[in-house]
Amino acid sequence: LLWICKQCGFRESVRKYYWRCPKCGAPLDVEYEGSWNPRGKGLARYASSLPVSPTKTLGEGLTPIVKMKINKIKIWFKLEYLNPTGSFKDRGASLSLYFAKKLGYKTAVEDTSGNTGIAVTAYANLYDLKSIIYMPKQAPKGKKNLVKILGGEVIEAPSRAEASKMVLEKIKEPGVFYVAHIWSPLFIEGNKTIAYEAFEQGFKHGVLAVPIGSGGLLLGVYRGYKDLFNWGLVKEIPFILGIQGCSVQPVYTAIYGKPLECGESTLADGIMVSNPPRVKEVVDVIKRYGNIVLVNNDEIIKALKILYKHGLIVEPTSAAVLAGILKALDYGIIDPGDNVLALLTGSGLKTHDILDKFLNSR
Amino acid sequence: LLWICKQCGFRESVRKYYWRCPKCGAPLDVEYEGSWNPRGKGLARYASSLPVSPTKTLGEGLTPIVKMKINKIKIWFKLEYLNPTGSFKDRGASLSLYFAKKLGYKTAVEDTSGNTGIAVTAYANLYDLKSIIYMPKQAPKGKKNLVKILGGEVIEAPSRAEASKMVLEKIKEPGVFYVAHIWSPLFIEGNKTIAYEAFEQGFKHGVLAVPIGSGGLLLGVYRGYKDLFNWGLVKEIPFILGIQGCSVQPVYTAIYGKPLECGESTLADGIMVSNPPRVKEVVDVIKRYGNIVLVNNDEIIKALKILYKHGLIVEPTSAAVLAGILKALDYGIIDPGDNVLALLTGSGLKTHDILDKFLNSR
Numbered sequence: 001l002l003w004i005c006k007q008c009g010f011r012e013s014v015r016k017y018y019w020r021c022p023k024c025g026a027p028l029d030v031e032y033e034g035s036w037n038p039r040g041k042g043l044a045r046y047a048s049s050l051p052v053s054p055t056k057t058l059g060e061g062l063t064p065i066v067k068m069k070i071n072k073i074k075i076w077f078k079l080e081y082l083n084p085t086g087s088f089k090d091r092g093a094s095l096s097l098y099f100a101k102k103l104g105y106k107t108a109v110e111d112t113s114g115n116t117g118i119a120v121t122a123y124a125n126l127y128d129l130k131s132i133i134y135m136p137k138q139a140p141k142g143k144k145n146l147v148k149i150l151g152g153e154v155i156e157a158p159s160r161a162e163a164s165k166m167v168l169e170k171i172k173e174p175g176v177f178y179v180a181h182i183w184s185p186l187f188i189e190g191n192k193t194i195a196y197e198a199f200e201q202g203f204k205h206g207v208l209a210v211p212i213g214s215g216g217l218l219l220g221v222y223r224g225y226k227d228l229f230n231w232g233l234v235k236e237i238p239f240i241l242g243i244q245g246c247s248v249q250p251v252y253t254a255i256y257g258k259p260l261e262c263g264e265s266t267l268a269d270g271i272m273v274s275n276p277p278r279v280k281e282v283v284d285v286i287k288r289y290g291n292i293v294l295v296n297n298d299e300i301i302k303a304l305k306i307l308y309k310h311g312l313i314v315e316p317t318s319a320a321v322l323a324g325i326l327k328a329l330d331y332g333i334i335d336p337g338d339n340v341l342a343l344l345t346g347s348g349l350k351t352h353d354i355l356d357k358f359l360n361s362r
Numbered sequence: 363l364l365w366i367c368k369q370c371g372f373r374e375s376v377r378k379y380y381w382r383c384p385k386c387g388a389p390l391d392v393e394y395e396g397s398w399n400p401r402g403k404g405l406a407r408y409a410s411s412l413p414v415s416p417t418k419t420l421g422e423g424l425t426p427i428v429k430m431k432i433n434k435i436k437i438w439f440k441l442e443y444l445n446p447t448g449s450f451k452d453r454g455a456s457l458s459l460y461f462a463k464k465l466g467y468k469t470a471v472e473d474t475s476g477n478t479g480i481a482v483t484a485y486a487n488l489y490d491l492k493s494i495i496y497m498p499k500q501a502p503k504g505k506k507n508l509v510k511i512l513g514g515e516v517i518e519a520p521s522r523a524e525a526s527k528m529v530l531e532k533i534k535e536p537g538v539f540y541v542a543h544i545w546s547p548l549f550i551e552g553n554k555t556i557a558y559e560a561f562e563q564g565f566k567h568g569v570l571a572v573p574i575g576s577g578g579l580l581l582g583v584y585r586g587y588k589d590l591f592n593w594g595l596v597k598e599i600p601f602i603l604g605i606q607g608c609s610v611q612p613v614y615t616a617i618y619g620k621p622l623e624c625g626e627s628t629l630a631d632g633i634m635v636s637n638p639p640r641v642k643e644v645v646d647v648i649k650r651y652g653n654i655v656l657v658n659n660d661e662i663i664k665a666l667k668i669l670y671k672h673g674l675i676v677e678p679t680s681a682a683v684l685a686g687i688l689k690a691l692d693y694g695i696i697d698p699g700d701n702v703l704a705l706l707t708g709s710g711l712k713t714h715d716i717l718d719k720f721l722n723s724r
Binding site: 123 | 403404419420421424425426427428441444445446447448480483484485486487488504507508511512513670671672673674675709710711712714715717
């Protein structure tokens with residue numbers, strides 16, 4: 001198992017932890033020989049294709065797929081919100097916190113607007129580590145509460161950017177593990193298991209609709225299908241439909257050269273990442289294998305109503321995915337006859353307090 | 363498929379719906395020839411051993427089991443809170459609302475303090491039925507919100523008892539399906555699948571710890587293991603450890619002849635059912651196969667802290683189960699060497715607003 005930096009060529013056997021390249025500051029990846037040998041349950045099912053294999057579990061992974069017809073298109077929804085802490089972040093957190101424990105760390109820290117903080121705290125608890133979570137003041141109250149109830153220390157920052165600055169101060173102290181989910185290759189590796197599962201659940205080609213925040217989810221499912229392709233299990237990489245919100249659209253802007261005016265997308269708090277460190281790789285994947293659409297609050301609310309009307313209890317960020325699919329249909333980017341897999345990333349059970357006012361109009 | 367009444371002997375082929383015996387008013391059961399032939403996912407996996415087989419799914423069932431060591435005892439937790447709407451009620455709701463649809467009903471009504479209302483509304487949505495939920499004023503706000511967000515109509519009653527009275531008025535109208543989860547055999551049938559899954563996940567004997575509200579969960583897992591026993595798949599029915607709260611203890615009182623003074627258990631709102639219609643059958647099962655313990659708020663909070671400390675995000679009613687296990691250990695009812703399976707029934711993601719004040723002391 002090696003750390004590798006695609007930017008400066010840094011390579012080192014994995015004996016200690018880096019949250020980014022110690023030479024040039026770019027995001028790191030891990031290199032290892034993976035193979036296809038699924039057996040057992042949860043993430044451990046794919047131990048042969050993961051860089052590390054967690055010894056403990058909170059029940060993450062093997063999330064169900066449900067099939068529904070919405071506005072004349074048949075969509076397969078993968079219910080990532082049924083992971084143990086209510087989001088797909090549990091997959092990466094499972095690998096990352098296990099790794100922290102293995103290396104002897106006692107405290108894990110993270111800057112996040114919500115779901116990751118809950119996941120990090122829960123898995124820190126599982127491995128008996130302390131957790132300190134830096135969150136922006138405006139993060140949903142329910143998400144802050146959950147970190148606190150789990151026993152994590154919440155430190156409020158004036159903004160998301162300030163939270164990141166504060167965490168960088170904190171990790172100067174010795175023995176502090178910076179989870180750094182938007183940088184960490186372990187989160188991408190964890191997300192590969194979504195592709196492996198979807199493949200085993202029958203999704204072998206078609207359109208894979210995925211929200212883009214840090215890009216770790218998109219890169220994870222892409223690399224997962226690339227593995228499956230390399231192992232001869234699928235004939236092609238799915239068409240990857242990326243979805244960003246109108247308010248924060250770094251990937252769209254990088255692809256099309258300038259931002260698109262399309263309104264506000266403040267409801268999709270989970271994908272508001274202005275400077276994703278892996279933007280270049282995300283852009284490359286989308287240019288080669290798919291396309292991107294932007295959605296705004298009105299479209300998100302419309303999609304959210306449809307999902308709730310079908311009994312799917314998601315958070316607004318997840319509804320952005322359905323909004324994106326409907327928009328891509330409108331634009332002719334995808335076709336009503338397509339095989340569409342949509343990742344529903346976060347649970348609406350956490351956010352009922354903020355949804356009330358948007359949905360009561362129905 | 364027959365309706366049968368164990369009290370008055372009523373028998374009738376299932377062509378229309380009764381929420382209780384039309385002759386004597388006792389709870390009904392269903393009679394049919396079940397067999398063991400698991401295949402596929404979700405509840406449909408056990409179609410051969412269920413009275414009806416739902417055509418649609420929200421991803422219910424096949425919940426994970428995680429194994430943890432708590433206070434020197436190894437416990438297997440079955441995470442029923444990872445069902446689609448955050449509780450085990452999804453299993454019964456899946457069968458019940460499918461049945462309502464099949465019989466041509468357009469509206470489903472239910473009286474409940476919370477989780478069942480969310481489950482009923484979600485599955486009503488899945489089958490395109492209207493839902494009206496009668497809830498006591500003091501039901502957790504988060505649970506009411508979720509019913510509303512799903513598009514269910516919430517009607518507030520001054521108390522749980524008043525909610526039941528109001529629903530009985532409503533069902534005098536034609537075309538209204540009364541889900542009646544505390545009466546309905548379909549909920550018990552749905553809960554049997556918990557036993558089937560636990561068996562397939564490796565729990566073949568030991569102590570099965572289960573909270574008692576209406577008793578439908580306890581009767582479901584009991585009947586499930588009885589099926590497995592009848593089919594020759596297990597050698598014995600597990601020891602069934604029932605758990606009630608000190609505030610509402612009808613089963614305990616029926617077994618021991620008088621109530622036990624042990625404090626308040628208001629936190630366990632999910633098991634506060636004062637007159638469970640199937641109390642006699644529950645008492646019979648416990649007398650023959652197990653025992654019962656009562657827990658109070660202090661014990662529930664202590665157990666809740668332990669569960670959160672291990673990363674398990676449950677609602678207080680679920681913590682009552684761990685509290686009950688620890689008490690049964692204290693009392694010598696069970697042994698530290700026992701194989702214990704605990705059902706964690708409801709998600710803490712819904713209840714973070716009420717937990718804040720109890721857990722912040724940690």
